[in-house]
Amino acid sequence: MRKPKALIFEISRPGRQGYSLPTCDVPAKPLEQLLPEPLRRSAVPGLPELSETEVIRHFTELSTRNFGVDTGFYPLGSCTMKYNPKVNEETAALPGFAFLHPCQPEETAQGALELLYNMEQGLKELTGMERFTLQPAAGAHGELTGLMVIQAYHRSRGDLKRNKVLIPLSAHGTNPATVSMAGYEVVQIPCDERGLVDLEALKAAVDDTTSALMLTNPSTLGLFEEEIVEMAKAVHEAGGLLYYDGANMNAIMGYTRPGDMGFDVVHINIHKTFSTPHGGGGPGGGPVGVKERLVPFLPVPLVDKRGEGFTFNYDLPESIGKMHAFYGNFGVVVKAYTYLRMLGADGLKQASSDAVLNANYLMSLLKKTYHLPYDRTCKHEFVLSARPEKKKGAGAGDIAKALLDRGFHPPTVYFPLIVEEALMVEPTETESKETLDAFARTMEDIAREIDEDAEKIVHGPYHTVVGRLDEVRAARSPVLRWPSS
Amino acid sequence: MGGQHYLPLTGDDRQAMLKEIGTASVEDLFKDIPPAVRLKGELNMPPALSEMEALKHLTDLAQQNRHFQNATSFMGAGIYDHFIPSVIKHITGRSEFYTSYTPYQPEVSQGVLQAIFEYQTMVCQLTGMDVANASMYDGGTAVAEGAVMGCGATRRSKVLVSRSVSPFYRAVLKNYFHSRGLELEEIPLRDGCTDRHQLAAMLGDDIATVVLQQPNFFGLVENMSGLADLIHEHKAVFLVAADPISLGLLQTPAEYGADIVVGEGQCLGVPASFGGPVLGIMASREKFIRQMPGRIAGETVDSEGNRGFVLTLQTREQHIRREKAASNICSNEALVALAASVYLATMGSQGIREVAEQCLRKTNYAREQIRTLKGFNLTFPGINFKEFALTVPGDPTVLNRKLLEHNILGGVDISPFYPELENTMLFAFTEKRNKAEIDTLVRELEGWK
Numbered sequence: 001m002r003k004p005k006a007l008i009f010e011i012s013r014p015g016r017q018g019y020s021l022p023t024c025d026v027p028a029k030p031l032e033q034l035l036p037e038p039l040r041r042s043a044v045p046g047l048p049e050l051s052e053t054e055v056i057r058h059f060t061e062l063s064t065r066n067f068g069v070d071t072g073f074y075p076l077g078s079c080t081m082k083y084n085p086k087v088n089e090e091t092a093a094l095p096g097f098a099f100l101h102p103c104q105p106e107e108t109a110q111g112a113l114e115l116l117y118n119m120e121q122g123l124k125e126l127t128g129m130e131r132f133t134l135q136p137a138a139g140a141h142g143e144l145t146g147l148m149v150i151q152a153y154h155r156s157r158g159d160l161k162r163n164k165v166l167i168p169l170s171a172h173g174t175n176p177a178t179v180s181m182a183g184y185e186v187v188q189i190p191c192d193e194r195g196l197v198d199l200e201a202l203k204a205a206v207d208d209t210t211s212a213l214m215l216t217n218p219s220t221l222g223l224f225e226e227e228i229v230e231m232a233k234a235v236h237e238a239g240g241l242l243y244y245d246g247a248n249m250n251a252i253m254g255y256t257r258p259g260d261m262g263f264d265v266v267h268i269n270i271h272k273t274f275s276t277p278h279g280g281g282g283p284g285g286g287p288v289g290v291k292e293r294l295v296p297f298l299p300v301p302l303v304d305k306r307g308e309g310f311t312f313n314y315d316l317p318e319s320i321g322k323m324h325a326f327y328g329n330f331g332v333v334v335k336a337y338t339y340l341r342m343l344g345a346d347g348l349k350q351a352s353s354d355a356v357l358n359a360n361y362l363m364s365l366l367k368k369t370y371h372l373p374y375d376r377t378c379k380h381e382f383v384l385s386a387r388p389e390k391k392k393g394a395g396a397g398d399i400a401k402a403l404l405d406r407g408f409h410p411p412t413v414y415f416p417l418i419v420e421e422a423l424m425v426e427p428t429e430t431e432s433k434e435t436l437d438a439f440a441r442t443m444e445d446i447a448r449e450i451d452e453d454a455e456k457i458v459h460g461p462y463h464t465v466v467g468r469l470d471e472v473r474a475a476r477s478p479v480l481r482w483p484s485s
Numbered sequence: 486m487g488g489q490h491y492l493p494l495t496g497d498d499r500q501a502m503l504k505e506i507g508t509a510s511v512e513d514l515f516k517d518i519p520p521a522v523r524l525k526g527e528l529n530m531p532p533a534l535s536e537m538e539a540l541k542h543l544t545d546l547a548q549q550n551r552h553f554q555n556a557t558s559f560m561g562a563g564i565y566d567h568f569i570p571s572v573i574k575h576i577t578g579r580s581e582f583y584t585s586y587t588p589y590q591p592e593v594s595q596g597v598l599q600a601i602f603e604y605q606t607m608v609c610q611l612t613g614m615d616v617a618n619a620s621m622y623d624g625g626t627a628v629a630e631g632a633v634m635g636c637g638a639t640r641r642s643k644v645l646v647s648r649s650v651s652p653f654y655r656a657v658l659k660n661y662f663h664s665r666g667l668e669l670e671e672i673p674l675r676d677g678c679t680d681r682h683q684l685a686a687m688l689g690d691d692i693a694t695v696v697l698q699q700p701n702f703f704g705l706v707e708n709m710s711g712l713a714d715l716i717h718e719h720k721a722v723f724l725v726a727a728d729p730i731s732l733g734l735l736q737t738p739a740e741y742g743a744d745i746v747v748g749e750g751q752c753l754g755v756p757a758s759f760g761g762p763v764l765g766i767m768a769s770r771e772k773f774i775r776q777m778p779g780r781i782a783g784e785t786v787d788s789e790g791n792r793g794f795v796l797t798l799q800t801r802e803q804h805i806r807r808e809k810a811a812s813n814i815c816s817n818e819a820l821v822a823l824a825a826s827v828y829l830a831t832m833g834s835q836g837i838r839e840v841a842e843q844c845l846r847k848t849n850y851a852r853e854q855i856r857t858l859k860g861f862n863l864t865f866p867g868i869n870f871k872e873f874a875l876t877v878p879g880d881p882t883v884l885n886r887k888l889l890e891h892n893i894l895g896g897v898d899i900s901p902f903y904p905e906l907e908n909t910m911l912f913a914f915t916e917k918r919n920k921a922e923i924d925t926l927v928r929e930l931e932g933w934k
Contacts, residue, residue, distance in 0.1 A: 377513075
């Protein structure tokens with residue numbers, strides 16, 4: 001299975017050309033007259049030179065060395081790797097969306113503004129918030145936007161000593177990183193034996209320096225924070241606000257809404273819940289919604305309806321300003337809007353319903369073989385611990401590599417941090433029972449193989465284009481470009 | 486019900502699965518949601534659409550817009566109508582790429598990882614820098630994060646930014662700085678470029694980063710000579726926001742001594758898409774690598790010694806370092822970076838130079854034609870790369886409306902960002918504009934008023 005692949009620079013040959021441009025038809029002037037030599041680069045940039053055929057073959061071969069949702073089951077916890085409908089790609093590529101300049105006069109972009117407006121209406125209803133900005137380009141970007149809005153709100157009230165943000169230990173790494181970026185201090189809140197936020201610890205931690213609590217609900221353990229009402233009350237009574245990390249929104253659509261749970265700010269990862277693809281790491285989208293009292297602080301511009309038309313509203317004197325040079329990942333919003341309109345209210349609810357059913361079913365199959373530290377009804381995902389297997393010689397990371405050999409993308413490993421040897425499994429609603437059954441059988445096989453010969457698993461994978469890669473070496477002596485010298 | 490075709494479970498499946506779980510109904514699985522916060526009734530949303538209806542609805546919306554394919558665009562200001570070779574969408578449309586996640590399992594993600602490694606290399610080749618990351622959200626956030634990098638590297642908290650840097654970028658920078666208590670000061674303009682004397686006077690040992698743009702927001706090629714020495718004398722970091730296409734021809738930031746290079750990569754084969762998704766480029770000298778935000782791919786070997794690629798130096802990143810990370814960035818613009826890679830591979834050294842040269846020649850031609858028109862004045866002297874500022878005899882909105890009657894998407898009105906520049910617009914001329922189109926624009930401008 002091992003299959004070396006040359007770098008594009010290694011197949012480049014001087015003199016080959018992959019482009020065709022028209023002849024420049026304006027009167028020719030000496031270049032020196034237009035751009036004196038000292039302002040020019042001393043040598044050409046050293047980009048590869050290939051024919052179009054070679055460009056296509058190179059990148060096509062690279063694509064075959066990659067696993068996507070279209071390749072197979074991808075139960076990567078917390079990432080919601082659901083099927084990405086093809087119609088999304090079609091709509092975002094419509095010339096009226098793809099070839100639109102962000103500075104065009106509003107009257108020439110009414111269709112785009114209407115789409116943004118409609119999307120906001122849908123997100124408001126789904127989450128129970130007053131208004132949304134679609135500007136954040138990713139979940140973490142949404143988190144930063146949300147915390148900045150919260151900060152501006154406190155500052156506007158002259159409430160300047162709120163310098164702390166509370167985060168449960170189970171939170172995504174982006175949460176604490178965002179808190180630092182917004183100039184706040186992190187206060188970690190432990191989880192109790194149920195895997196839920198320790199309510200008493202939370203109550204003890206809130207005070208008049210609390211700016212906000214950032215919470216993912218259901219949590220990264222896939223568990224619904226049942227005491228959310230009490231948690232919200234405790235934070236609000238201390239004058240703090242509640243931030244909802246919408247990474248796990250796929251579990252609750254049509255069942256409950258962050259706004260109704262008491263959250264003041266929410267971001268949604270539209271590349272997860274709304275099926276716009278992940279693109280090998282991006283682009284994503286992280287729209288942020290807020291309750292009424294926070295609306296004045298949202299980034300500009302908002303999209304308003306005026307009469308029959310739509311307009312950008314920059315008239316928000318207390319706005320935090322801009323988070324993105326323009327309006328965020330509009331093309332991704334087009335895909336999310338397509339998904340929203342195709343599913344409708346009942347389709348979204350059914351998606352969450354099947355996502356939760358699939359997760360509980362797979363959990364019930366896998367807990368027969370693997371340790372399930374928090375054995376209770378889960379939402380869209382659940383977390384196993386490979387601690388027993390680790391003791392036999394092969395841990396979560398090794399199980400992941402064994403899955404690669406068997407045609408599956410592994411679950412998220414070693415996260416959340418509160419579970420040792422974590423395997424975080426999120427099947428999503430777009431997978432069939434047969435797929436789940438096959439995955440469960442494979443996981444059982446791996447467990448058996450670990451019993452028999454853990455050493456063999458530790459040296460996997462065997463059937464991928466490269467073997468297990470040395471990540472330590474990559475970090476210790478970094479080679480970050482070609483040529484390495 | 487909508488979206489049935491994405492949901493494979495049958496009624497029988499659901500029953501069998503509930504039986505395995507040991508519960509009677511799906512509703513039981515939601516019993517942990519307290520009644521007080523349960524949604525009463527149904528969400529109020531428009532009825533679900535079939536695929537055919539959705540396509541019709543979205544097409545109807547799209548058709549309300551004017552765009553680069555039904556009008557001739559002279560809009561720039563950071564987003565441009567460059568030619569996009571056909572190969573790009575055929576590669577980014579490979580679903581092994583676009584339906585994958587961040588390559589955390591490298592053995593089944595060699596495609597994306599090698600593409601990122603090649604992208605990093607090409608960005609280094611263009612800018613002359615040593616290292617590049619896998620992408621930022623856009624040019625604006627790349628400028629902001631780059632300026633923060635300088636603060637981290639110098640342990641200082643004040644940044645100077647030229648007023649010739651895009652106001653769109655400065656808005657993001659201001660916002661990023663305000664919340665974390667960092668200081669920002671603007672360097673005044675002189676003839677549309679950074680005032681070098683003012684810069685020298687403002688520099689001090691408290692300055693972390695100096696942020697300039699090349700070519701600047703007005704399309705002018707700034708005189709960068711000697712600036713690096715001046716900035717480095719105070720041990721400050723020199724950051725340049727560069728147009729990647731211009732680097733086919735212009736002196737590289739490395740050649741004039743910059744430390745960090747950022748930029749907007751939309752011009753590298755990426756549709757404008759109303760300003761996003763686009764591509765934040767970020768590269769630097771090697772010594773800043775630990776402060777660099779975002780993902781970086783690195784070369785390594787597998788268990789048998791074969792070359793392979795992984796995400797590396799992850800101790801800079803949020804999922805490892807949490808509150809001590811260089812940035813919170815997680816999702817980036819990977820697929821857009823792939824598009825830029827395919828573009829650069831397709832164009833090669835010669836192609837990128839030819840695109841740059843055509844931009845320069847066409848912009849110069851347009852400038853020479855328009856400068857003779859009565860009532861129109863070039864706002865600034867100097868060398869313009871692919872756009873220039875033009876002071877027009879009247880309201881830019883009215884002018885653009887008139888141009889639109891002739892299927893022309895006119896210039897970007899920049900007066901709102903520079904109160905001292907009344908009735909001033911930016912007109913951009915990429916390799917896509919031909920002489921006839923430029924002549925038409927000139928004629929319509931001439932006939933105005």
